[in-house]
Amino acid sequence: MPPPRRLRLHAFFLFLLPVFLLLAARRPAAAAAALSPFALAKADATTIVCALLPSAASPLLVDLNCTAAGGDHARQETYPSSHPFAALAGGEDFLCAVGPSGERAGDVDMRWWDLSADGGSRSKRVYMGPPLRALSSGEYRVCGVLDSGELHCWRWRGLNISRDLRFVAAAVGHGFVCGILRGTPASIRCFGNDTVAVAGAPADGSFDVVAACRHRACALSTTGALKCWGRDPPRVDAAATGGYAALALGESGVCGLRTNFTIRCFGDGVAHPPAGLTRAQFLDVRAQGKAFCGVLMANYSLVCWGGAEFNATNRLVFGRVMPGPCVPMSSCQCGVLPGSANLCDAGRCVCVDCAFELNVARPSASLVPGKGGMSRRTMWIAIAAAAAAFLVFFAALQFALFLWCRRRRRRRRGNEQDTSGGAQQSLMPARLGSSRSRGPGSVVEHFTLDMLHAATDGFSDDSRIGTGSFGSVYRGTLPDGREVAIKRAEESAKASSSAARPARRRDRETAFTSELTALARTNHKNIVCLLGCCADSGERVLVYEYMANGTLHDQLHSRSPMAAAVSSWRGRLTIALGAARGMEYMHVYAVPPIIHRDVKSANILLDDAWTAKIADFGLSSVLDPSAGACAGSDDGAPQEPIYTGGTVGYMDPEYYRLQHLTDKSDVYSFGVVLLELMSGCRVVQRYAESVTPKNVVEFAVPHILADDVARVLDPRLPAPAPDEAEALAYVGYLAADCVGPVGCDRPSMTEVVDALERALAACGAAPLSRAGTGRRPVLSRSGTDQFDLTDTD
Numbered sequence: 166m167p168p169p170r171r172l173r174l175h176a177f178f179l180f181l182l183p184v185f186l187l188l189a190a191r192r193p194a195a196a197a198a199a200l201s202p203f204a205l206a207k208a209d210a211t212t213i214v215c216a217l218l219p220s221a222a223s224p225l226l227v228d229l230n231c232t233a234a235g236g237d238h239a240r241q242e243t244y245p246s247s248h249p250f251a252a253l254a255g256g257e258d259f260l261c262a263v264g265p266s267g268e269r270a271g272d273v274d275m276r277w278w279d280l281s282a283d284g285g286s287r288s289k290r291v292y293m294g295p296p297l298r299a300l301s302s303g304e305y306r307v308c309g310v311l312d313s314g315e316l317h318c319w320r321w322r323g324l325n326i327s328r329d330l331r332f333v334a335a336a337v338g339h340g341f342v343c344g345i346l347r348g349t350p351a352s353i354r355c356f357g358n359d360t361v362a363v364a365g366a367p368a369d370g371s372f373d374v375v376a377a378c379r380h381r382a383c384a385l386s387t388t389g390a391l392k393c394w395g396r397d398p399p400r401v402d403a404a405a406t407g408g409y410a411a412l413a414l415g416e417s418g419v420c421g422l423r424t425n426f427t428i429r430c431f432g433d434g435v436a437h438p439p440a441g442l443t444r445a446q447f448l449d450v451r452a453q454g455k456a457f458c459g460v461l462m463a464n465y466s467l468v469c470w471g472g473a474e475f476n477a478t479n480r481l482v483f484g485r486v487m488p489g490p491c492v493p494m495s496s497c498q499c500g501v502l503p504g505s506a507n508l509c510d511a512g513r514c515v516c517v518d519c520a521f522e523l524n525v526a527r528p529s530a531s532l533v534p535g536k537g538g539m540s541r542r543t544m545w546i547a548i549a550a551a552a553a554a555f556l557v558f559f560a561a562l563q564f565a566l567f568l569w570c571r572r573r574r575r576r577r578r579g580n581e582q583d584t585s586g587g588a589q590q591s592l593m594p595a596r597l598g599s600s601r602s603r604g605p606g607s608v609v610e611h612f613t614l615d616m617l618h619a620a621t622d623g624f625s626d627d628s629r630i631g632t633g634s635f636g637s638v639y640r641g642t643l644p645d646g647r648e649v650a651i652k653r654a655e656e657s658a659k660a661s662s663s664a665a666r667p668a669r670r671r672d673r674e675t676a677f678t679s680e681l682t683a684l685a686r687t688n689h690k691n692i693v694c695l696l697g698c699c700a701d702s703g704e705r706v707l708v709y710e711y712m713a714n715g716t717l718h719d720q721l722h723s724r725s726p727m728a729a730a731v732s733s734w735r736g737r738l739t740i741a742l743g744a745a746r747g748m749e750y751m752h753v754y755a756v757p758p759i760i761h762r763d764v765k766s767a768n769i770l771l772d773d774a775w776t777a778k779i780a781d782f783g784l785s786s787v788l789d790p791s792a793g794a795c796a797g798s799d800d801g802a803p804q805e806p807i808y809t810g811g812t813v814g815y816m817d818p819e820y821y822r823l824q825h826l827t828d829k830s831d832v833y834s835f836g837v838v839l840l841e842l843m844s845g846c847r848v849v850q851r852y853a854e855s856v857t858p859k860n861v862v863e864f865a866v867p868h869i870l871a872d873d874v875a876r877v878l879d880p881r882l883p884a885p886a887p888d889e890a891e892a893l894a895y896v897g898y899l900a901a902d903c904v905g906p907v908g909c910d911r912p913s914m915t916e917v918v919d920a921l922e923r924a925l926a927a928c929g930a931a932p933l934s935r936a937g938t939g940r941r942p943v944l945s946r947s948g949t950d951q952f953d954l955t956d957t958d
Contacts, residue, residue, distance in 0.1 A: 199299035199310075199334060200263070202487040203460065203467055205453030206255030208233075208280040212456050212474050215260055216467050217250055217487040219508045227487055229253075229262060231280075234456065234474035249510075251490035254302035255453070256337075261307050263300060266293055273297060275309070275319070291319050303337035303377055310335050314347050326356050336414075338362055338377035338395070343384075345372050353384055365394035376412035376419065378452065383419050385409055391431075393419070399432030410518075415452035415471070422450050426462060436471025439480070448488050448502075460488060465504075489515040498671055519671060568756055609685055610697030614704055617641065617651055624653060631716070635676035635783050640711065648711040649696060653704070676783030677705040683759050683782040691747030693770055693780040712778065714771035717744075717838075721766060722847055730775040732882060734889045735928050737842045738896065742921040743777035744769045748835060749914040751779070752828045760786045760826060764834035765815045765848075766841055784810040786826060814848035814860055819908050829908035835917065836903025839896060840865045845879030862904050869897040892924040899924075 203216035212234035220226040227249050250264040251273075258281040266272040275292035292309075299310040308318040314331030318324055324342070332344040333351065341357030343366060350371035355363040362380055370392070374385035381395030389408055391401050399418045409421035409429075418432020426446035430437045436457060438445070447459040455472035467483040469475045488502055491509035497516035505515035620641030621628040628639040636654035643649055654673045677700075684695035684707075699706040714720065717740060720731045730736040751759040761768075762784040770780045811821075817833035820826055840861045841848060851858045868876045874897045878885070885893055899920045905911050912920070 200252035200297070200490050201300075201449055201451060202251075202253065202489055203449070203451065203458065203483075204253035204255035204260060204302070205451055205456060205458060206260050206280055207257050207453065209258075209282055212453055212472070213255065213260070213280060214458060214467070214469060214482050215253055215255060216483050217253065217262075218483060219485065219487060230483065231260070232482060234469065234472075249491070252297075252300050254300045254307050256302040256307065257305045259302075259305060259307075261291075261300070261302060262288075263297060263309075269293070271296070275307075292317075299332075299334050301335050301337045301342075301377075303342075303379075304339050306337055306342075308335050308337050308342050310344070316342070316344050318342060323358075324356060330354065334373070334375055336375040336377035336382060338382055339379045341377070341382075343375050343377060343382050345375055345384075351387070355382070359395075362395040367392055367394070374410065374412050376414040378414040378416060381414070383412055383414050385412060385421070391419075391421070399435065401431045411450065413450040413452040413457055415457060416454050420450055420452065420457050422447060422459075428459065430457075439470050442468065442470070442480075458482065460486060487515075492516055571756065609681075609695060610708075612697045612699045612706070612708055614699055614701045614706070616644070617653075617699055617706055617708070619644075620649065621651055635673045635680075635705070647696075650709045650711050652707045652709070654706075673705060677707070679785050680707060680782040683785045687751065687755055687759070689747055689750040689754075690776065691743045691778050692750065693778045709780070710772075712770035712780075713773040714775060716767050717769040717771060717777065717842075718766035720771065721841065721845060727881065728775075730771070734882060734885050734893060735925070736775070738892070738921060738925050738928065740769070740771070740775070740777045741839055741842055741896075742918065742925060744779060744838070745835065745914060745918045745921055747777070747779040748831060749918050752831070752914045757787050758828065760828055761831050761834075762786055762810050762826070763812055763815075764831050764838065765812050766838055767812075769838065817908065818906065827908055828914070829911045832903050832911045832914060832917065833908070835914070836900045836911075837862060839900035839903065840877075843874075843879065843893065843897060843900065844877050845881055865897075866901050866904065869901045889928050892927040895927070896921065896924050 203214070206213040206215065213231055214234060215229065215231040217227045218230050220228050229250055250262045252263045254261045254263075258279060260278040260280055261275055262278075263273055263275045266274045272294055273292075273296050274290055275297075276288040277291045278288045294311075296312050297309040298312050301308055306318060306321045308316060308321075310316055310332050314333070315328060316326050316330065316332045316335055318326070318337075326342075330344075331347040333347050335342055335344040338357075338359065340359040341355055341362045343353055343355040343362075345351050345353055350369070351373060352370065353366050353372055353375060355366040357363055359380055362377075362382060366382070367384065371387045372384045373387050376383050379396075381393060381398045383391060383393040383398070383401075385391055391409065391412075393399055393401060399414075401419070408424050410424050411422035413420045413422075415435065418430055418435025420428050420430040420435070420438075422428055426448070427444065428438050428442075428447055428450055434455075436455060437443070438457075446462040448462050448465075450457060450459040452458075456469055456474055457471045458467060458469040460467055465485050465488045466481060467486045468480050469482055470480060487508060488505055491505075491513040492515070494501060494506070494512060494514050497514065499519035500517040502515040502517055506513070509515065618624065620643055621639040624637075624639055628641060629637055630640045630650070631638040636652055639651045639653065641649050641651050654677065681695070681698055684692070693712065694710040695707060696710060697708045699708070714728070714730075717731075720728060726732075730740065748761065748764065751761060759782070761779065761782065763781060764779070768779065768781040770778045772778065811817075811830075811834070815834040815837045817830040819833075820830040837848060840846075844861060844865055846852075846861050846864065848861050849858050850861075852864050865877045868874065872894075874894045875890075877897065878893065899912070899917065902910075902912055903917065
């Protein structure tokens with residue numbers, strides 16, 4: 166009987182939800198880069214604005230254009246170049262441009278132009294060497310941070326900076342330079358002969374943005390606080406400093422680029438963005454004197470304001486500039502800036518900065534002064550995007566229909582097997598499609614952040630019940646009375662330093678998407694049920710069914726006295742069997758198959774009926790079913806090498822050593838859980854016969870292989886009855902096989918489930934025989950290579 170139409174629609178939208186969330190998380194965003202495509206300089210008291218413009222001659226080149234502030238900008242000078250510049254910096258009577266070296270592959274050149282009246286227009290090279298990750302200038306000096314973290318300054322005699330220090334950012338003032346040290350905390354160090362600015366630098370704290378102008382500097386901490394020092398630092402409203410990611414410091418104040426791409430300025434007499442630009446979104450902002458300039462996200466135009474140079478009639482300086490340096494697309498961790506691939510060589514683009522908020526809608530072109538409405542090109546892009554979305558939708562619909570048909574065929578085969586009866590009836594539990602294995606629900610709801618705040622009393626510490634792969638877990642009650650567990654990635658834990666911030670955000674997004682994608686496609690009684698999610702306002706929250714009895718780890722190691730379910734050998738084997746069935750479903754019946762990568766007792770949850778459920782899929786990965794993992798085997802195929810993830814003590818040594826992931830890596834972790842259940846020991850602890858801590862595998866497996874399982878069993882439990890002792894010995898050999906050093910020699914999860922079912926049958930906790938003859942099975946101790954089951958009278 167086919168499922169109801171409503172259920173099919175729910176299943177279809179359930180399948181599409183992870184795709185839509187992933188696309189939303191990758192929506193275009195941008196930020197002020199440490200390497201800027203424009204610069205402001207001074208030449209004989211005149212502000213000069215220079216920018217890298219897309220070249221009409223070739224996509225391999227850019228034009229370096231400079232114009233004097235004021236007037237109608239009719240006179241512009243172009244400095245042609247034979248190689249693509251990527252970043253600019255300007256100061257007193259000079260301009261610097263950095264781009265790939267034409268002489269040595271992998272190196273960069275820095276060229277210097279003298280902008281003074283008698284300086285001419287010729288450039289000279291001041292640096293050729295390893296690439297720069299940041300560039301800053303001030304007065305008549307320029308400093309850069311190499312990829313290695315070394316801070317180099319040019320035209321600055323007598324400056325002494327230790328080569329042992331490593332930096333991630335720098336800012337140059339009048340006679341001093343301040344840099345943010347790499348590491349945790351990311352503190353600030355200043356150098357130079359301006360004693361006030363150098364001595365006034367914050368002695369502690371963690372920072373990720375720094376800016377300087379004349380004899381003062383400002384820095385933004387990783388918590389969003391803005392601190393300024395030096396001579397006459399700008400006054401900042403402390404209550405309004407949160408949510409900034411970049412700074413531009415001028416003579417009269419500081420302007421900050423917020424994480425939503427808007428600009429806000431502080432200080433007495435500082436020039437605020439004019440009325441037409443107050444709500445505009447920017448990619449970058451720079452300052453020189455009292456003037457500020459920024460690149461608009463709408464169409465990559467360069468606009469300026471402030472001082473006497475810029476007013477309502479000459480605010481637009483360049484109609485289109487390069488939004489950032491062109492890099493290979495494969496290097497973009499947080500997305501590609503829209504349209505930037507058309508400005509770069511084939512296969513290259515401008516990346517999104519991970520430090521800024523995601524899911525920010527691109528502004529209308531009407532925010533640009535003098536522009537309005539949708540261009541013809543934009544209209545065609547929108548039409549093409551709609552057509553592509555329709556094709557994706559149609560392909561997803563076909564794939565969902567294919568999955569439904571495949572599951573329907575499996576359900577029919579399962580029903581035929583269940584009704585066959587007699588001696589051929591299998592002892593395996595009901596699986597995919599049966600009522601015994603159906604999960605609590607199959608529709609992922611969308612919860613508002615306000616609803617979740619109310620459910621957890623504002624995510625209070627009193628509601629916190631644990632931690633997960635990407636955040637804290639809270640207990641809450643929804644308005645309809647349902648008790649739920651709510652996992653939230655908290656803002657305070659996302660980044661501890663400027664270097665760690667992008668990686669932490671990427672990890673959070675990856676964990677959120679992995680867990681949502683994995684749980685949205687699973688439906689099994691031994692896998693925790695995902696009820697819904699929330700991705701509003703930059704938050705990443707998942708909502709699950711509440712598990713009243715917590716984790717297996719806490720029941721074994723943190724509860725005294727132990728509950729009845731874990732105080733008997735039959736109870737522990739029942740929990741092990743439930744967890745094994747959930748893992749078998751992931752490996753065999755999920756489409757595509759899933760590798761959990763972090764199986765451990767802390768990720769096995771127990772509901773109010775003590776049913777074991779696998780949880781926390783933040784590190785999960787998808788198996789490629791196209792090839793076998795081992796020669797001559799049909800087991801799950803290996804993954805391409807990925808970053809190693811898991812928990813110490815449970816992690817497969819073969820996977821950790823070779824970074825080659827298969828489903829047998831999960832089998833190893835489950836074998837460690839079996840040893841933990843049998844021994845009651847923590848995974849790593851100090852044993853009586855050892856001085857140093859040992860893994861439970863090192864302790865238990867030698868005794869099991871010596872046929873001395875009794876030395877492994879948890880002394881807190883009563884001595885096993887004869888039938889239980891035989892079953893535990895059998896499970897001990899099973900666990901030893903699971904933690905074997907060679908992945909291909911380990912049993913599959915289907916074999917593990919079979920073995921645990923037979924062990925429980927021997928204990929009398931399951932039907933005594935497959936034929937129902939009343940005979941008790943006798944277990945072979947030959948390991949998982951042979952599953953002998955004989956009948957005795």
